[in-house]
Amino acid sequence: MTEKPKKQKNWLFYLVIVLLVVAVIYMMNNQPSGKSITYSEFQDKVVAGEVTHVKTVGNTVYIRIKDSKITEANFIKGKKGDFTTTFINSQELIEFMNDYNNGQLTSQNGVAPTEKVVVSYNLQGESLLSQLLPYLSIGAVIIVAIIIVRTIAETSSKNMAFGKSRARNVERSKVKFSDVAGSEEEKEELKEIVDFLKNPRKYTELGARIPKGVLLVGSPGTGKTLLAKAIAGECNAPFFSISGSDFVEMYVGVGASRVRDLFDQAKRSAPCIIFIDEIDAVGRQRGAGLGGGNDEREQTLNQLLVQMDGFEANEGIIVIAATNRPDVLDPALMRPGRFDRQVYINMPDVKAREKILKVHARNKKFTDDVDLENIAKLTSGFSGADLENLLNEAAILAGRDNRVKINMIDIQEAVNKVIMGPQKKSRVVTERDREITAFHEAGHAILHKKLEFCDEVQEVSIIPRGMAGGYTLSRPDTDDNYATLNKLNDMIASFMGGRIAESIRFGDITTGASNDIEQATKIARKMVTELGMSADLKFINLGSSSEVFIGRDYQTQVLYSDDTASKIDAEILKILNYNYERAEKILKDNWDKITSLSELLLKKNVAYKEELDSIMEGKSVKQIIANMNRKENKKKKQQEKERQEKILQEQKRLEEIKAKTLLALKNEGLLIEKPIEKTENKQILNENDKKDTKND
Ligand code: ADP
Ligand code: MG
Ligand code: ZN
Numbered sequence: 001m002t003e004k005p006k007k008q009k010n011w012l013f014y015l016v017i018v019l020l021v022v023a024v025i026y027m028m029n030n031q032p033s034g035k036s037i038t039y040s041e042f043q044d045k046v047v048a049g050e051v052t053h054v055k056t057v058g059n060t061v062y063i064r065i066k067d068s069k070i071t072e073a074n075f076i077k078g079k080k081g082d083f084t085t086t087f088i089n090s091q092e093l094i095e096f097m098n099d100y101n102n103g104q105l106t107s108q109n110g111v112a113p114t115e116k117v118v119v120s121y122n123l124q125g126e127s128l129l130s131q132l133l134p135y136l137s138i139g140a141v142i143i144v145a146i147i148i149v150r151t152i153a154e155t156s157s158k159n160m161a162f163g164k165s166r167a168r169n170v171e172r173s174k175v176k177f178s179d180v181a182g183s184e185e186e187k188e189e190l191k192e193i194v195d196f197l198k199n200p201r202k203y204t205e206l207g208a209r210i211p212k213g214v215l216l217v218g219s220p221g222t223g224k225t226l227l228a229k230a231i232a233g234e235c236n237a238p239f240f241s242i243s244g245s246d247f248v249e250m251y252v253g254v255g256a257s258r259v260r261d262l263f264d265q266a267k268r269s270a271p272c273i274i275f276i277d278e279i280d281a282v283g284r285q286r287g288a289g290l291g292g293g294n295d296e297r298e299q300t301l302n303q304l305l306v307q308m309d310g311f312e313a314n315e316g317i318i319v320i321a322a323t324n325r326p327d328v329l330d331p332a333l334m335r336p337g338r339f340d341r342q343v344y345i346n347m348p349d350v351k352a353r354e355k356i357l358k359v360h361a362r363n364k365k366f367t368d369d370v371d372l373e374n375i376a377k378l379t380s381g382f383s384g385a386d387l388e389n390l391l392n393e394a395a396i397l398a399g400r401d402n403r404v405k406i407n408m409i410d411i412q413e414a415v416n417k418v419i420m421g422p423q424k425k426s427r428v429v430t431e432r433d434r435e436i437t438a439f440h441e442a443g444h445a446i447l448h449k450k451l452e453f454c455d456e457v458q459e460v461s462i463i464p465r466g467m468a469g470g471y472t473l474s475r476p477d478t479d480d481n482y483a484t485l486n487k488l489n490d491m492i493a494s495f496m497g498g499r500i501a502e503s504i505r506f507g508d509i510t511t512g513a514s515n516d517i518e519q520a521t522k523i524a525r526k527m528v529t530e531l532g533m534s535a536d537l538k539f540i541n542l543g544s545s546s547e548v549f550i551g552r553d554y555q556t557q558v559l560y561s562d563d564t565a566s567k568i569d570a571e572i573l574k575i576l577n578y579n580y581e582r583a584e585k586i587l588k589d590n591w592d593k594i595t596s597l598s599e600l601l602l603k604k605n606v607a608y609k610e611e612l613d614s615i616m617e618g619k620s621v622k623q624i625i626a627n628m629n630r631k632e633n634k635k636k637k638q639q640e641k642e643r644q645e646k647i648l649q650e651q652k653r654l655e656e657i658k659a660k661t662l663l664a665l666k667n668e669g670l671l672i673e674k675p676i677e678k679t680e681n682k683q684i685l686n687e688n689d690k691k692d693t694k695n696d
Contacts (some may be wrong), residue, residue, distance in 0.1 A: 016145045034062060034081035042085040043096065046117060047105055053118045054097060061085045061093070076120070094121065175229040181359040181384075182352025183223065186343050190214070190227060193318055194235040197271050200316060211341040212308060215279075215334070216322040218345030221385030224322035227345070228275045231320065238272040240265065244281030247300045255282065255300030263307040263317075271316030279321040285330045301330060308338045347383055349479045350376050356384050360391045367407040367638075375411055378458065380476045382418070390414050403639060404646045416459065416473060421466030429464065436502060437462045437470040438598035440512055443501025444472040445607075446593050447494045449616055450586045453487040454494050460597070461606040469512060470601075485533050488523055493579040493586075495520040500584050501594055524575040525568075534571040542568060596621050604628060 037045075042063060045051050053064035053075055062081030064070055070080055087093045099105050101116040177187050196203050196210045203210055216224040232239035242262060247255040266274050276282075282300045311317055321339060323329060333339050348356055354376035361372060379387065391406075393414035398406045416423075429437075441460050448454040455474035462470040483491075499513035527533040529542040542560050560568075587594060599621050600607050607615075614624045665671040 016141075016148060019141050019144065033079070034084040037063075037083045037085050039085050039087060042083065045083070046097075046100055049114070051117050052115070055081070055120045055122070056087070056090075056093070057122050059086050059088075059090070061087055090121070175226060175233040177230045177234055179359060180223055180226055180230050181355035182348045183227070183345055186227065186345050187230075189341075189343050190231055191234075193273075193320075194231055197235045197237045197273065197316070197318065200271060210318070212311070212317070212337060213319040213321065213339035213341070215326070215339040215342045216320065216345060217326045217342055218322075218324060219347055219383060220324050221383030222345045222347060223384045224324075224345055225277055226384070228277070228320055228322060231273065232275070235273070238266075238269045239275065240272065241275040241277065244276055244278040244283065247282045255296060256303035259300060259303040259307055263310070266317050267311065267315070272318075274317065274319045276319065276321040278323065279333075280323045280325040280328055283321075283323070283329045283333050285328060301333075305332055305338065347381065348387075350380075353379055353382065353387060356387045357391065360388050364391060364395055365405045367405045367642075369408045370406060370411060375415075377477060378415060378475055380479055386418055390418050393417050401639070402646065403642050404649070405642060407635075407639075409635065412459070416465065416471075419473070420468065420471060424464040424466075427464045429469070433469065434462055434602060435598070436506070436510055436512060438601040439501045439505045439594065440498035440510075441470045441472050442594045442597040442601065443497035443499075443587060444494055444516075445497075445597060445612060446501075446590055447497035447583055447586060448472065448474055449593075449612060450590060451490040451493060453484065453490040457609060457612055459606060459608050460601065460612065462601050463605050468515075485527075488527055488531075488533070489575070489579055489582075492520045492523050492575065493583040495523075496580050496583045497587065500580070500587050504587065504591070505594075505598075520576060520579075521572065524572045527575060528568055528571045534575065536571050537564075537567060592618075600624060 042061065045063065045065070046054075050065050051063055052066055052068070053062075053072065055062045055064075055075065057079060060079075061084060062075070062079065063083040063085065064072075064075045065082045068075075068082050070082065074080065096105075097117060097119050101119075177191070180187060193210075193214065200210075216227060218224050228241070232241070240262060247258055262274065266272050282297060282304065284297065284301075308319060319339070326342070334342070354373050357372045357375055375390075379390065382390065390411070391414070394406045394410040397410040397413055398404075413423075441462060445457050445460045448457045455476045457472060457474045459473040460471075461473075465471055495516040498516050499509060502512070503509045528537060532539040532541075542564065593615055596615050597607065597612070600611065600615070603621075603625060611624050611628065614627070615621075662671065
């Protein structure tokens, strides 16, 4: 490993030498032959009558004198002369030669020339570029050499000095606390730290001990990295940012020395901040996980612990780390004197979601019907990253339609896209499948409506999306954290609606319900094994959630007897059967609603909350469709209006550019101000052009 870069280095070194030699030879070959003289020396020679031939190539003048060793033919062909010089002004040279040949210049002894000088001008023959070529090629060689030297330096610093930390100093972060919406308490806590780094004396004089380490804990997308960047943007202290996975890259034994190097660097530039993103990559509990390969990580973690103990609390270094898996972190990391302060960043609630939406709406335009408060209500369970993504998707949808503003339909579609992936309108669906899907989704939707504790249905659709053939989209309208037993039962029942509706309608069942069955069973199992919600087993944890697979252990441990296992199965079955019967009864009692909704779905593909309410009120499908069409027409007109507006705007912009250009031309005197018809105008412009070229 260590030898390879060395070899590479030698190889590149020789390449540079060869390139340089080639360049020098090239230049020597292209040097004009002939003694170089000044322009006035040249003029003297001409006037003295010594010169027989003059030839210019580019701005080099080749001069042949009487009794020259260069034959006339060779002189005319090649780039050779007895003397060479350069001129500045071609006009002047031509005039000078003309004057001489016309006998207007006399030599010192007053004798007019007997023989005229043969002149040939090739003013463009050798462009400036080709004259500069030798110099350019030197330049190129130097540039190549620099690049190569740099690459060598980089590869060697990567491969040879790989123990060096790769922390990036992101001092110039532009993120401010104002860009982080919601999470006010968290920001308050972190502002303290910014303040400490700005005025450490204020705190140390009071004898306060500032925490060495702050751990930001929160689900993915809640803005942990963003908050850390905001700290960097707010305080002027140096900010070293590194990701946990950087420590455990590539080579064995690198992680630990990287940690050491990082802290050395930090100590030299204190007061400063070290930010370790995704610390769980190094900070996992020691002595766990699948066999070998972990020594490396453990050494890194040990080194991190040693380093964090190695500096005093008020030395001016604050280590901030972020993770979404605090449960797998080694407890030693959390001990006082290390990451003793933890800041929990929650999923945003309604108000926070609205604020986050406002932050990301700052650079976007919306139609009047878009209400961020309303969107915030629709997006329970969305993280900050989801919300950012949502508005971005909506903007893309509007742009694709050539509209200038984002409307509510874009938003709705974007919500669906973020949750379930894009619509697959072009997927081939047979009429039979459509009908099955329509009844299946109608079954889910009507159950949602009829069951007391189900979330509000936002949209039912039989357009394929992601993996699903259709979908019933419901969003909670509150941010409630706890689910009640009743709600869990209703959720299970609603998952069964699809299968039940199919079996009632077609007298047969399909494969379309596999995901529903899986979800329902999962909830029922959790109720029995973890939530203590079964009649028979009550208050007991029999669980081994999937956590253990990713976390500390790699094997599920079964802590109960076979007897209990069969009891669990029986309890799960009981819950499922109870809900199946409930659901079946509700659907049978409301079969007219199912047929109406599936009819509507087959005709229009989607139904929103409003249409669903109409169906529950018992309105006829015809009437509902008429209403939908009316709404759609209105929207279409609105969109058409927007499109026209955009076209007008574009036209106006072009006119303005045109006017500006004309004005500029006028100011430059390139356009004669005279209101003439277009064709004539053109001619005048052309004539002007011609004049200009002649003047040149
Ligand atoms: P994490 O590191 O917690 O996984 P990030 O900080 O990378 O999440 O957040 C991803 C993106 O989500 C951010 O770049 C930002 O656009 C958006 N975001 C997340 N939380 C917020 C917030 N509170 N305010 C504004 N934008 C946010
Ligand atoms: Mg992050
Ligand atoms: Zn289903």
